[in-house]
Amino acid sequence: MRHCKLDIEALIQQTEHPKPYDRGKDSMWTDPYISEKLLAIHLDPSVEAASRSPKAIEATLDYIQKLVPRGASILDLGCGPGLYTHQLAKRGYEVTGVDFSSVSLDYARQRRDEEGLCITYLKQDYRSLKLDQTYDLIMMIYCDFGALVPEEQHHLASLIKQHLKEGGLFLFDSITEVGIKQMHFNASYSFSKGEGFYSPEPYLCLDRNFHFPDQCAVLEQHFIIFEDGETKLYRFWNHYFSNDQIKALGFSRISRQAGLLYGHGPYNNEEVVFYAVQP
Ligand SMILES: C[S@@+](CC[C@H](N)C(=O)[O-])C[C@H]1O[C@@H](n2cnc3c(N)ncnc32)[C@H](O)[C@@H]1O
Numbered sequence: 001m002r003h004c005k006l007d008i009e010a011l012i013q014q015t016e017h018p019k020p021y022d023r024g025k026d027s028m029w030t031d032p033y034i035s036e037k038l039l040a041i042h043l044d045p046s047v048e049a050a051s052r053s054p055k056a057i058e059a060t061l062d063y064i065q066k067l068v069p070r071g072a073s074i075l076d077l078g079c080g081p082g083l084y085t086h087q088l089a090k091r092g093y094e095v096t097g098v099d100f101s102s103v104s105l106d107y108a109r110q111r112r113d114e115e116g117l118c119i120t121y122l123k124q125d126y127r128s129l130k131l132d133q134t135y136d137l138i139m140m141i142y143c144d145f146g147a148l149v150p151e152e153q154h155h156l157a158s159l160i161k162q163h164l165k166e167g168g169l170f171l172f173d174s175i176t177e178v179g180i181k182q183m184h185f186n187a188s189y190s191f192s193k194g195e196g197f198y199s200p201e202p203y204l205c206l207d208r209n210f211h212f213p214d215q216c217a218v219l220e221q222h223f224i225i226f227e228d229g230e231t232k233l234y235r236f237w238n239h240y241f242s243n244d245q246i247k248a249l250g251f252s253r254i255s256r257q258a259g260l261l262y263g264h265g266p267y268n269n270e271e272v273v274f275y276a277v278q279p
Contacts, residue, residue: 005229006225006229011223011225011231014223014231014233015206015208015221015223015233018210018219018221018235020212020214020215020217021149021150021215021217021237022235023235024221024233024234024235025231025232025233026232026233026234027234028234029100029101030100030101030102032103033199033200034197034198035101035102035103035104036103037197038050038101038103038104039081039103039104039107042080042081042083042104043081043107048263048264048265048267048268050080050142051080051081051083051142052141052142052261052263052268053263053268055262056260056261056262056263056268057083057084057087058087059260059261060084060141060173060260060261060274061084061087061088061091063257063260063274064088064137064139064171065091067137067169067171067276068093068136068137068169070091070092070093071092071093071094072093072094072136072137073093073094073095073096073133073134073135073136073137073165074088074093074094074095074096074135074136074137074138074139075095075096075097075098075131075135075137075138075139075163076088076095076096076097076098076139076140076141077098077126077129077138077139077140077144078098078099078126078140078141078142078144079097079098079099079104079108079121080099080101080104080108081104081107081108081111082097082104082107082108082111082112082119082121084139084141085097085108085119085121086108086111086112086115086117086119089112089117089118089119090117094118095118095119095120096119096120096121096122096131096133096135097119097120097121097122098121098122098123098124098126098129098131099121099123099124100123100124100125100126102123105121105123108121109121126140126156126159127148127152127155127156128159129156129159129160129163130159131163133163134163134164134165134168135163135164135165135168136165136167136168136169137168137169137170137171138160138163138164138168138169138170138171139170139171139172140170140171140172140173141171141172141173142173142267143173143174143175143238143267143272144172145172145174146172146174146175146238146239146240146241147236147237147238147239148237149237150215150239153239153249154249157170157249157250157251158250161250161279164278164279167278168278169276169277169278170251170275170276170277170278171274171275171276171277172274172275172277173272173273173274173275174239174240174241174272174273174275175218175238175239175240175266175267175271175272176240176258176266176271176272176273177216177240178271179240179266179269179271179272180211180218180240180266182264182265182266182269183209183211183218183265183266184209185209185210185211186208186209187206187207187208188206188207188208189204189205189206189207190204190205190207191203191204191205192205198222198224198232199224199226199232201226201227202226202227203224203225203226203227204224204225205222205223205224205225206222206223206224206225207220207221207222207223208221208223209221215239216239216240216241216242216245217237217238217239218237218238218239218266219235219236219237219238220235220236220238221233221234221235221236222234222235238266241273241275243256246275246277250279251277251278251279252278252279253277253278254275254276254277255275255276255277256273256274256275257273257274257275257276258270258271258272258273258274260272260274
């Protein structure tokens with residue numbers, strides 16, 4: 001029998017009382033093993049995690065089509081494997097996708113080439129977005145803008161404004177305070193005997209969600225413990241917004257649309273709000 005030494009006191013201190021905006025130790029999106037697992041989840045139409053169902057994507061594309069005419073230029077920040085960019089190109093838009101996951105971008109490029117579509121894919125961290133073009137619409141879908149901490153939101157908002165054409169729109173979706181009622185603010189656990197989502201090695205996973213009403217924020221925390229005592233800590237913050245908060249980001253013209261989605265959970269339910277905003 002193998003023995004490992006876990007410092008339980010230290011583990012509790014790391015995970016029990018996170019403060020706004022404590023970060024995790026580890027990043028999921030660019031981890032080579034996890035990003036392969038994520039790609040499979042993005043592409044599984046029955047799983048509404050990381051990407052939404054084909055029906056929800058279709059509803060979002062129809063909404064975009066009401067916002068900007070065919071032929072308009074669209075920049076998708078955090079495009080993942082291109083579930084939106086691909087369809088937008090087919091609908092006649094001039095599309096660019098930005099992501100920092102090589103695995104997702106490789107898949108998106110391969111699919112683009114197989115279907116002979118014209119889409120530009122660029123590997124960049126959008127928190128330091130730098131492109132030599134401006135766009136009619138910049139989009140960020142799956143509540144990803146709210147996943148940034150406030151400082152990053154302000155910085156990205158100013159970069160987005162620099163990359164919008166005169167009269168251009170920034171489209172982002174967000175969780176709402178009502179919508180997070182479907183979230184369980186408690187602790188749960190799961191485990192893997194091997195080849196699980198987080199690692200090929202066996203692990204125990206302790207999940208816990210927190211609500212920070214003063215920050216209009218939620219935190220999803222995943223703490224992974226391996227047999228040898230190694231740990232990983234993933235933290236995902238997200239926010240709901242008031243119109244005043246959006247104005248404070250430098251967007252004055254705000255159009256708000258709910259009821260586009262019919263999935264489950266705070267990132268997919270009918271409460272998810274789509275904001276189309278202009279500087
Ligand atoms: C929740 S997924 C959403 C993907 C896509 N928007 C969709 O709805 O199908 C988030 C995506 O954003 C990407 N991402 C996260 N942070 C990023 C960053 N700082 N810069 C570039 N891409 C990022 C991830 O790699 C991932 O593909």
